[in-house]
Amino acid sequence: MQLRSLTIPAGAAFAPMAGLSDAACRRLMADHGAAWTVSEMASAKAITFGDRKSLALLRDKDPHGLYAVQLFGCEPELLGQAIALLREKKIRFDLLDLNMGCPAPKITGGGAGSKLMLDPALCGAMVRAARAALGEGVPLTVKMRTGWDDEHKTGPEVARQCEQNGADLIVVHGRTREQMYIPPVDWAAVAAVKRAVGIPVFANGDITSPERALEAVERTGCDGVMIGRGALGDPWLFDRVNAALAGRPVPPPPSLNQRMAALRRQIYEMCEEKGEWAAMPQARSQAMHYMKGLRGAAALRRACARLTHFTDVDVLIDAVFRCNE
Numbered sequence: 120m121q122l123r124s125l126t127i128p129a130g131a132a133f134a135p136m137a138g139l140s141d142a143a144c145r146r147l148m149a150d151h152g153a154a155w156t157v158s159e160m161a162s163a164k165a166i167t168f169g170d171r172k173s174l175a176l177l178r179d180k181d182p183h184g185l186y187a188v189q190l191f192g193c194e195p196e197l198l199g200q201a202i203a204l205l206r207e208k209k210i211r212f213d214l215l216d217l218n219m220g221c222p223a224p225k226i227t228g229g230g231a232g233s234k235l236m237l238d239p240a241l242c243g244a245m246v247r248a249a250r251a252a253l254g255e256g257v258p259l260t261v262k263m264r265t266g267w268d269d270e271h272k273t274g275p276e277v278a279r280q281c282e283q284n285g286a287d288l289i290v291v292h293g294r295t296r297e298q299m300y301i302p303p304v305d306w307a308a309v310a311a312v313k314r315a316v317g318i319p320v321f322a323n324g325d326i327t328s329p330e331r332a333l334e335a336v337e338r339t340g341c342d343g344v345m346i347g348r349g350a351l352g353d354p355w356l357f358d359r360v361n362a363a364l365a366g367r368p369v370p371p372p373p374s375l376n377q378r379m380a381a382l383r384r385q386i387y388e389m390c391e392e393k394g395e396w397a398a399m400p401q402a403r404s405q406a407m408h409y410m411k412g413l414r415g416a417a418a419l420r421r422a423c424a425r426l427t428h429f430t431d432v433d434v435l436i437d438a439v440f441r442c443n444e
């Protein structure tokens with residue numbers, strides 16, 4: 120797939136997730152076949168105010184594969200200023216993504232995230248400001264929902280505004296904001312967005328297996344899929360999904376040794392990036408995802424919740440092997 124001057128490899132992309140898709144997590148997903156990865160979302164307004172934490176969310180000294188940074192906000196002028204500051208601060212990225220889908224009240228309460236779905240014209244203005252700040256060379260993507268609620272399924276209209284103002288690709292999470300993350304995913308609403316525009320559209324939401332990825336593409340006509348929580352603790356999902364989408368034999372699931380090696384590597388890199396004190400509380404939730412499907416998973420998840428030092432990871436892994444001999 121060609122987006123402006125950038126060639127995107129075939130395969131599923133890795134979704135942005137606040138508090139989860141940090142640099143260590145993104146690198147792991149890229150190494151297992153993610154077509155591109157996306158940063159945790161950062162506030163455009165905070166960046167213009169000089170907030171170092173927001174910039175730190177976006178900075179990756181060694182991204183693996185293609186890397187997008189994601190910004191949220193609802194003020195076009197500030198968005199343009201934030202993008203200019205990213206350039207000034209030499210934040211390296213291959214694509215820029217605009218968040219029009221986050222359902223969290225602290226984001227929508229300020230008019231950003233999925234609240235933008237109620238104002239298609241403003242969505243267009245945001246994209247127009249981003250495109251002006253980026254110039255013509257950098258691909259611009261948008262991650263959105265199908266609408267705000269059942270009475271405001273504005274996805275097709277928002278998508279048209281995004282396309283007309285310079286977006287190169289749209290990712291649609293198949294739920295309204297009102298649904299939050301409650302099943303089911305509305306593939307028909309995603310298909311309506313795909314039909315509304317001529318640029319590539321990716322489907323997102325509850326893609327946890329190759330079968331679900333194939334279903335999403337078949338039911339929506341989308342050009343690809345973006346995977347989020349389904350890949351946590353299972354980065355090999357990208358290898359399996361990519362094979363299925365390409366019509367190749369799907370590789371087998373990883374061994375327990377492979378799973379635990381990936382867990383250890385991910386938490387080690389988190390500690391290297393952030394320091395043990397900051398990394399280990401975040402590592403607890405990441406570790407819990409690796410316990411899916413294991414014998415003694417409930418007790419092992421409780422052990423994950425007690426991780427305090429990196430050395431505790433090896434104790435946890437020993438417990439995993441004892442429970443699953």
